[in-house]
């Protein structure tokens with residue numbers, strides 16, 4: 001298979017953005033990153049990750065693909081036009097999830113708008129939704145080689161088949177199988193509280209889980225899970241989160 005190495009910009013160097021930077025660099029891509037820190041601290045973080053530091057304006061320039069990996073409530077505060085004005089061939093991928101406990105209540109999402117459809121509106125351009133339904137701990141430690149039995153899958157949703165394919169190639173290069181979850185409007189099936197959300201499934205299992213999602217149920221399950229997590233004294237482990245997501249989200 002011909003591998004096309006990409007120039008990638010990542011906005012956010014938290015649990016997901018930092019791990020993506022490391023894995024994408026390891027897979028041979030060129031990665032630059034940004035966060036909210038002063039230049040010296042950003043440079044130190046980028047060095048730790050093996051990526052290049054960039055300002056917010058520069059991280060999206062001269063790249064093939066941008067990951068937006070920041071808390072959802074920050075997305076409308078990004079500078080107007082930052083992503084909207086990029087060439088149409090630049091793929092923008094969104095890893096975000098809506099947690100009203102963190103993001104505050106957003107009326108459109110409370111009224112059922114699909115999260116990534118709202119994100120695309122805020123950014124003013126089409127996006128691909130990916131890496132939102134994998135725990136950061138799974139992203140760090142759950143990679144395996146293609147063909148490995150039980151390989152964990154990540155679903156990808158979006159309206160542009162070519163853009164989706166580029167993101168799918170990155171998912172595979174970072175150690176996971178890929179399931180096409182359909183259009184951006186279909187991506188509610190991989191939002192928090194659904195059977196496909198952070199439940200570490202193989203590709204056939206994830207396909208079934210996406211199909212099993214019940215409209216309107218995700219937010220209710222998400223809030224039940226958050227309520228259980230806030231009662232704990234210790235931060236949850238990957239296993240704790242998996243057990244909760246599977247027992248409440250999948251009903252098993």
Ligand SMILES: NC(=O)c1ccc[n+]([C@@H]2O[C@H](COP(=O)([O-])OP(=O)(O)OC[C@H]3O[C@@H](n4cnc5c(N)ncnc54)[C@H](OP(=O)(O)O)[C@@H]3O)[C@@H](O)[C@H]2O)c1
Pocket residue numbers: 011012013014015016017018034035036037056069070071072074077078095096097098131132133134135136137
């Ligand atoms: N954690 C998970 O398991 C997980 C799994 C799947 C998806 N997600 C979703 O993916 C997104 C990122 O999650 P995360 O856990 O990586 O978040 P996180 O650990 O809280 O990190 C957020 C990152 O965003 C940066 N940031 C915030 N505002 C910014 C701005 N205006 N410009 C540039 N950078 C900005 C922060 O910068 P500083 O470092 O300077 O503070 C930080 O690096 C969220 O929407 C989350 O819901 C999370």
